[in-house]
Amino acid sequence: xxxxxxxxxxxxxxxxxxxxxxxxxxxxxxxxxxxxxxxxxxxxxxxxxxxxxxxxxxxxxxxxxxxxxxxxxxxxxxxxxxxxxxxxxxxxxxxxxxxxxxxxxxxxxxxxxxxxxxxxxxxxxxxxxxxxxxxxxxxxxxxxxxxxxxxxxxxxxxxxxxxxxxxxxxxxxxxxxxxxxxxxxxxxxxxxxxxxxxxxxxxxxxxxxxxxxxxxxxxxxxxxxxxxxxxxxxxxxxxxxxxxxxxxxxxxxxxxxxxxxxxxxxxxxxxxxxxxxxxxxxxxxxxxxxxxxxxxxxxxxxxxxxxxxxxxxxxxxxxxxxxxxxxxxxxxxxxxxxxxxxxxxxxxxxxxxxxxxxxxx
Numbered sequence: 001x002x003x004x005x006x007x008x009x010x011x012x013x014x015x016x017x018x019x020x021x022x023x024x025x026x027x028x029x030x031x032x033x034x035x036x037x038x039x040x041x042x043x044x045x046x047x048x049x050x051x052x053x054x055x056x057x058x059x060x061x062x063x064x065x066x067x068x069x070x071x072x073x074x075x076x077x078x079x080x081x082x083x084x085x086x087x088x089x090x091x092x093x094x095x096x097x098x099x100x101x102x103x104x105x106x107x108x109x110x111x112x113x114x115x116x117x118x119x120x121x122x123x124x125x126x127x128x129x130x131x132x133x134x135x136x137x138x139x140x141x142x143x144x145x146x147x148x149x150x151x152x153x154x155x156x157x158x159x160x161x162x163x164x165x166x167x168x169x170x171x172x173x174x175x176x177x178x179x180x181x182x183x184x185x186x187x188x189x190x191x192x193x194x195x196x197x198x199x200x201x202x203x204x205x206x207x208x209x210x211x212x213x214x215x216x217x218x219x220x221x222x223x224x225x226x227x228x229x230x231x232x233x234x235x236x237x238x239x240x241x242x243x244x245x246x247x248x249x250x251x252x253x254x255x256x257x258x259x260x261x262x263x264x265x266x267x268x269x270x271x272x273x274x275x276x277x278x279x280x281x282x283x284x285x286x287x288x289x290x291x292x293x294x295x296x297x298x299x300x301x302x303x304x305x306x307x308x309x310x311x312x313x314x315x316x317x318x319x320x321x322x323x324x325x326x327x328x329x330x331x332x333x334x335x336x337x338x339x340x341x342x343x344x345x346x347x348x349x350x351x352x353x354x355x356x357x358x359x360x361x
Contacts, residue, residue, distance in 0.1 A: 171192035191224065312336065330349070
């Protein structure tokens with residue numbers, strides 16, 4: 001990581017006719033002090049220069065990178081945040097802010113910053129992009145956004161290939177535990193790594209290896225609901241019946257397993273088994289009424305059964321709970337359209353397109 005910081009560092013201009021001599025001198029002295037290894041002196045000079053010229057982008061990067069190299073994360077986070085405000089389309093600035101916030105265990109802020117880098121398609125050097133994706137997934141897992149964490153890790157694996165640290169992160173997210181890697185209890189480490197290994201094979205689309213690893217895992221840990229759920233979710237991409245059977249095993253072990261209920265509702269909807277889709281959607285909403293995904297599942301089941309009034313009610317709840325969810329707005333737009341509510345449908349479709357545009361930036 002520190003090598004990347006050095007590569008990205010933009011030299012301080014030694015002369016700039018648009019700023020005063022006080023700033024020029026401070027900037028030059030800061031660069032000289034840094035090159036001479038006089039780090040404390042350099043920090044003071046950068047800070048003084050930034051007071052004179054607070055929109056000095058190179059100065060914020062230098063100040064932040066020095067703090068990061070020294071593990072002074074409470075200092076590097078605001079420096080990179082200041083740079084990101086000046087350059088909101090800079091993925092490296094948002095990534096570095098997020099990494100500093102992660103080190104400070106400010107996971108909400110880390111998710112916000114690294115999410116901005118994600119929206120910018122991690123347009124940065126590969127090593128920095130890899131760190132951004134991994135730490136975004138870890139922060140999401142710690143904050144109990146397990147399914148989104150798995151999605152981020154899947155993309156990370158397909159872009160950068162799997163590594164032991166990615167497999168551990170996948171295993172933790174797969175178990176739906178809010179742990180950082182260092183927090184995994186010793187008694188659960190074998191399960192975490194083996195689940196991550198199976199999920200890694202699945203994320204790499206190595207179907208044969210994934211089947212072998214998942215089957216060995218369910219044989220070794222038959223009482224783990226999340227192992228059955230992950231295996232079933234994987235199987236459902238190739239064999240719906242086998243996937244449904246495995247996910248139902250997860251529900252037998254954990255009757256309140258929300259992703260299993262939602263997953264079954266989605267699978268049955270695709271199979272046009274609408275009564276079953278409705279059954280599991282209703283169970284999901286009853287079990288977790290505050291989870292927007294349950295309302296989307298139930299709303300879509302109602303929509304498939306032409307119960308438009310109940311579909312609208314559920315999908316309006318989903319939009320209220322998750323206003324940034326494109327799929328919630330799209331499903332609600334479809335429902336309003338079929339109800340003949342043209343203006344409301346157009347509004348929801350516009351929100352869907354806006355959110356999709358943000359996701360595709």
